[in-house]
Amino acid sequence: MYRAPVEEIAHTLKKVAGLDNAIAQGRFGDLSDDLVDAILEEAGKFASTHVAPLLEIGDKHGTPLKDAEVTMPPGWKDVYQEWISSGWNALTGKEEFGGQGLPMMLAIATFEMWNSGSMAFGIGPTLTLGAIEALEAHATDDLKQTYLPKLVSGEWMGTMNLTEPQAGSDVGALRTRAERAEDGTYRIFGSKIFITYGEHDLTENIIHMVLARLPDAPAGTKGISLFLVPKFLVNADGSLGARNDVFCSGVEHKMGIHGSPTCTMIYGDGFAKGRDPGALGWLIGEENRGLACMFTMMNNARLAVGIQGVAVAEAAYQKSLAYAKERRQMRAPGWTGEGMSPIVEHPDVQRNLLTMKGLTGAARSIAYACAHALDMAKTGTGDDARHWADRANLLTPVAKAFSTDIGVDVASIGIQVHGGMGFIEETGAAQFLRDARIAPIYEGTNGIQAIDLVQRKLPLDGGEHIKAYIAELRAVAEAVTASNSADFGDTGERLQAGLDDLESTSVWLQQALAKGEISEAYAGATPYLRLFGLASGATYLAKGALGGENAGRTALARFFAENLLSETSALKDRVIHGAASLLGARSALAS
């Protein structure tokens, strides 16, 4: 069973991602080191004792739909209610709406724990958080007063409604209609698919954030507006009123995260009789500016999905390590104990476990660094705020895609460590892979993230931001070398080599874009993002090792630098020399 790695999480937050500095700068008010520890400790307990037991139950029972109502798996509602009672949903909410106003870094750290316990549980509050952020940033005061207190507390949950059958990655292709009503509200008509937590019985009300198109809207992404559509209308006194005309018509049968209901939602199809047709909706932000509002939700959701990759990797690693210490087969070279050795003693199994742990730690560092940048941007002003906003923007696609890719990889290695038992569902190792496999897809596929990184993030601050970022990482590599510690082996020079690869590919891609070689740049996007993740993750692991005496941390940073990081040279080659043979091979896909 999962045990939250509280010490490792705290160390990464403080020594790697920048929490110590931010507290020292007074960025987070009276937040103290002790309070951080106490919060993490409590969250860890809740995740281990309450959330983790939901994992298998959710997988087994799923979320059956009957008469447009979804029943969550046994025990889930109780845990959710206890979870919000303990204030976990309100961590980052504004204090005026009942939130605790704590940094995103802490929220992301706790999200890691909920998701390690159960990804299907963790994804629900992720979407509520997105709705809260969109409302905080763009809604009228009336809407804020009506909805935010209950969303912040978690008494109600939120959803994001983007996807339609013809509009997946291409949100501009959506067709859901919104019509203006005379009273300033709107009527929504259409259907959405793949709506996570679109319907469930965890909360009395569900607040849908829905992208739709006004009759006179321009085509494409510039004609999309964002609407708030509650499941139940809310009376002036805050009590629940009539059922709105939005219903769940189907729940997907998925490979994993069975405890998370993935719904088809029908808006304005007249299921709720006796009223004017259409689902009642309220505009968020301005008409036709819905995509900008949605990005407020989506950027943080991308980071939150990234942390799901870290979370499932951590859980898979823990289970595999425990198994490898217990299971005995054969005698490892040099084994002097009685009988067969635990398989953790076999070098090949050690490679698997170290790879799992290294990738998990690297991805965690990147995700936390991204959360840190969001906090710094929020607490800064002027150039400082802009710098940190750029940093958050730069790291978001990496935090999303690198973490979720390694989530799949690590879960798959975890099955391998278990041998035949890994393929048996009761063991639980297989579920991690089934659950993890969605994260590289939702909230923007990892291919989309990679293109976003190349197309929109490399040019930040005229290309200066990525330069400065790499320079910061190089300073860590130099500090490793300067430490003169034999335990680091070749870590310092390995990091510099990886950062050389990151720098030269960054320059190459920027030049390709400048020359209008768009296909060539996009062809290299996915290998570039992985290179970015490996090089920065390796550096963060070393930074963590420098940040505190711990033989294990140094050994892991060295293993990463001397084993996993060597992949960057191949990735660089793919970016810089791979495009011609890729773009020229369309004929190989003829049949």
Add this chain to the structure above:
Amino acid sequence: MYRAPVEEIAHTLKKVAGLDNAIAQGRFGDLSDDLVDAILEEAGKFASTHVAPLLEIGDKHGTPLKDAEVTMPPGWKDVYQEWISSGWNALTGKEEFGGQGLPMMLAIATFEMWNSGSMAFGIGPTLTLGAIEALEAHATDDLKQTYLPKLVSGEWMGTMNLTEPQAGSDVGALRTRAERAEDGTYRIFGSKIFITYGEHDLTENIIHMVLARLPDAPAGTKGISLFLVPKFLVNADGSLGARNDVFCSGVEHKMGIHGSPTCTMIYGDGFAKGRDPGALGWLIGEENRGLACMFTMMNNARLAVGIQGVAVAEAAYQKSLAYAKERRQMRAPGWTGEGMSPIVEHPDVQRNLLTMKGLTGAARSIAYACAHALDMAKTGTGDDARHWADRANLLTPVAKAFSTDIGVDVASIGIQVHGGMGFIEETGAAQFLRDARIAPIYEGTNGIQAIDLVQRKLPLDGGEHIKAYIAELRAVAEAVTASNSADFGDTGERLQAGLDDLESTSVWLQQALAKGEISEAYAGATPYLRLFGLASGATYLAKGALGGENAGRTALARFFAENLLSETSALKDRVIHGAASLLGARSALAS
């Protein structure tokens, strides 16, 4: 739905793996090019029209157990009966037992097709084939006459019973007992787990090949004997007699291949009343020499599992390519068509599809080359036979592990190409990953294969065999360069660089073994095996491109050489420089 790539399979057999040469040498009697084509064509039809429709049914229905009897999924028995009626099970069997005596190359090619249709279906006959080979090589004439005709025809199926809870990779730890009876037969007592097709209703009888230990046997692997234990005893006239005391007590709930019953088998527990206790068994080969007999089955089973990796990769690729040509989202760079472009036009999707196709083709080539070596060894004598036996031994772990690793990778990429639809079970993309995930585990985990490659295969012929193999591959690279074809781009020099990496790591590992640095050598085993697979697979793809005019083949070989093959430098680095930081990082696994 899967369509067998008959032309590609035939080309790989003939021009890459060596079938043309073997036929020209008269190795395969009167087997003609036309007959090969006809067999492949017919197998392809059967796989597409009969086997592939079983895929989803098997996944959905599984193989329920009731009162020790397993019911196969709807329709499976009919297809199996038609499959054996068409003679597909008898392809390689000896003619004296009703077989067609055809080469293993053809069997492996058809196994690829059955497994592309349904891995859960394909694995059953794989085990029957193993039983046939063990009996042909080691059984008494009486046993051969009694069992081989019906196993060759497929009227009965066979199983392999190795694993016990404490004896997985370490077969020497098994405890199942065999006691000598006065009439020369044996009584078997004990239980086995993870027995594929251990019980089912496809055939009237099931012939179990069971490893067990005699009371006076030495400990470990030198005290294991192999027994034939039929589900139903066979009367002198060939009719079925009494039910033997071997029963299925459980069927595993697995991540994938739900149509393949994975059984716990209980021997001699008295389920069959009114007889002496113990399951009746007949010795195969000599007492205490069972492991050697088992390896006869296991080597070919490893190749056959390897082809499962190829098979599921091919099926996943086909489904993804079809989806990518159909699905439209956004406008790819340079797209001049109406509206959104098919996603196959996006460079990042092309990278995914080309990676899928390239890895599949590379793995196919290696597996077929291994089958070819088996055929050459069988049809040769003296040094020639020894050379080809060495070649088969060298390639078997690569054919098993590289192919099944890429099977998982390719199936996972296939989900990604499908976007959100990939995670929905009805699409079928997810099932390929769930099915594929077992293949790196069973028949010896891929970690075991890698160690086998390093420990037992590199030293073949005093280390000369691997040298000669690399020299053969270099000749292909030289031919590519000599072709002076611009379409190949840098393929020739890229291949040489990959082969340089293969050569230097091979030498390094041999030296490590010679110095007694066993842990260091084992630490590099997995990256070495992948390097071996990439370098030889890339070379085979180029050989295939040289072997016939086809723009797509050349483009794919170039893509592989210029994109995927660059990984060899990182893998080489892991082998040669990675061991110290790996073996020194035990402290990172402390908690």
